[in-house]
Amino acid sequence: MKIIEWKLIQGNEKISKEPLKLLFSGSQTDFAYIKKLVYKDKCDVVMNGKMPASLFLFIARRNYYNCDLLFFQYKRNSCIDVKSSEYCVPLWVGSTVSLPLVAKNNSSKSDIRLIRKNNLEYRIVDFSESVDDFYYNYWIPTIKIRYPEKNVYRERDTWNKYRCELLVVSDGTSDIAGALIRYDENHPYLWRNGLRYGNMSFCCKGAMAATYYFVSEYLYLKGYKSLYLGLSRAFLSDGVFQYKRKWGGVLKSVNNYAYILRVYCDSRGVKSFLINNSFISIYKGEFVSTLFYDCCNNYNRDDYLYGGVGGVRFIDINNKML
Structure with missing residues (x-):
């Protein structure tokens, strides 16, 4: 029990x-x-x-x-x-994007312009030689800023259990971000990413966006047709959920x-x-966007029909809530 x-x-x-x-x-x-x-x-x-x-x-x-x-x-x-x-x-809900990555909204288009404006570039580095640098100087500092309550010191050993590649983003002068690509049965997964020393000012250069953009470009050139972006919270206001959505993330899995x-x-x-x-819920066996509303709210149904979502469930906050 x-x-x-x-x-x-x-x-x-x-x-x-x-x-x-x-x-x-x-x-x-x-x-x-x-x-x-x-x-x-x-x-x-x-x-x-x-x-x-x-x-x-x-x-x-x-x-x-x-x-x-x-x-x-x-x-x-x-x-x-x-x-x-x-x-x-x-x-958690999982998101997958089709490759090549296509910017379909103003936010993602702005990110790509920022990447190009700052002349960001990428390279693949030797995993065995560089993974500890990425772990201690990129991923841990970034996670500790975003999720201070998260225990980040337990998983390093698990990284060696998977076939991985490490992509590093540079601004031409120094390395500013990195991403760990994991391959599960030949399906690529953008598993971990982070900013060097957790320096959030690098986001103003497009560093974090570049990890998504360059990983997608690299994998497309290798012949892959899709990329798993990993998990995010199921609340629609969640920043990670919205970030993956703007790149065209389709909900395809749930833990x-x-x-x-x-x-x-x-x-x-x-x-x-x-x-x-508002949140994603499982209703009658499928993902639905669940929104509570009253007479003061004006929702556009199409704004909540994300890829992989079967419908939108509107619930009157003043009727049939309990």
């Missing part, structure tokens, strides 16, 4: 500043992500504990702790069922874990969170 950890958090919702009480069960990394998504500043863990997953879910669904929202992390191939009043939100999202009440804090945090 699986024992899970859970937390009861109380604070003010990020946008509305209204009180919101959240019941959460999942990993520490995912707790940090959800906490940042829901709350702006200070929030308090007012209760926590451990119990069998089945017992926790039994208690949670009856709202024993008088909460506003539930996020429950579970394995999708387990015996846990998602109720009709709940939402299945993948922890084995998801959240059960359950809404207990229609408080102002809950409404604000749901309206401002």
Whole structure:
């Protein structure tokens, strides 16, 4: 019987500043992500504990702790069922792009202009000789800035288990970014990328965009027709999700874990969170964009029909929410 950890958090919702009480069960990394998504500043863990997953879910669904929202992390191939009043939100969704990479929107076109303006170029370096430099001086500093709660020191040994190539981006004077390309059964994957010393000012030169653009160019010249861009969060406001989308990323995979999202009440804090945090959910076996709206919102359905998404599910925040 699986024992899970859970937390009861109380604070003010990020946008509305209204009180919101959240019941959460999942990993520490995912707790940090959800906490940042829901709350702006200070929030308090007012209760926590451990119990069998089945017992926790039994208690949670009856709202024993008088909460506003539930996020429950579970394995999708387990015996846990998602109720009709709940939402299945993948922890991560995977994106794939077709090659050659084609800039189809103003943002990606602007990135390519920036790359060319700064005369950025790339080269493939010897993996065995350069991988530690990339790991310690590119990837770790960048990740620690973006995700300070992430434990980055465990995975170096796993890099040697895969067939990889290392691409380095230069501005003509010095190296400023790098990308680790992994090959899974001959399918390329832009696995890791980072800025030298975590220097975010290199983004102004187009360095991070160049890792996507040059990896795609390099692989296309080698004869590949697609590139896996990896995982991103399933919330549509997520910066990584939007970044991969602008390059034409199509949702083609999901990892084995998801959240059960359950809404207990229609408080102002809950409404604000749901309206401002649309997400990809799994509904009737396919990806759908899930949007909560009220009379003040004006959504264009086409803006949420991403590649790989089967439809858009609009939910009136004032009707049929619970």
